[in-house]
Amino acid sequence: MSSLHLTADLGFKNEKYHVGLSLVEFEEDNVTIIYSPALDLSGYGYTQSEAKQSFWEALHEFFRYTNNKKTLDKVLKELGWDIKGSKKKPKFNPPKDSDLVSINPLYNEIVNNKSYKVSREDVEFAY
Numbered sequence: 001m002s003s004l005h006l007t008a009d010l011g012f013k014n015e016k017y018h019v020g021l022s023l024v025e026f027e028e029d030n031v032t033i034i035y036s037p038a039l040d041l042s043g044y045g046y047t048q049s050e051a052k053q054s055f056w057e058a059l060h061e062f063f064r065y066t067n068n069k070k071t072l073d074k075v076l077k078e079l080g081w082d083i084k085g086s087k088k089k090p091k092f093n094p095p096k097d098s099d100l101v102s103i104n105p106l107y108n109e110i111v112n113n114k115s116y117k118v119s120r121e122d123v124e125f126a127y
Helices: 048-069 072-078 097-103 105-113
Strands: 008-013 016-028 031-036 041-045 082-085 090-093 116-126
Touching (some): 016 048, 031 105, 072 082
Antiparallel strands (some): 008 016, 016 031
């Protein structure tokens, strides 16, 4: 586990969400799963491409829903994120890997019992 280093960042620029996430990819029952421990979101498919598409749809829906409900800050805090700064210029800091492994049963299971790989993805969504 010491070689695993997940990162996440979230920002707003030109009325868009900018998200940089480390994603964990693993297989279960011949299905590829792409998982973000920092957001506790996943996507799946029979191929890596299908799984990524499913994940991006889930991520988009996450931002759409929390933006409409004005609950993004609350949800991120519940996921262990630290939020500093002002409402207009917030700074979002994801939880540490060691904290995620200890508080997130799925992530703990992946790290300790599955073969997985980590990739870094950046994406922007309008809101």
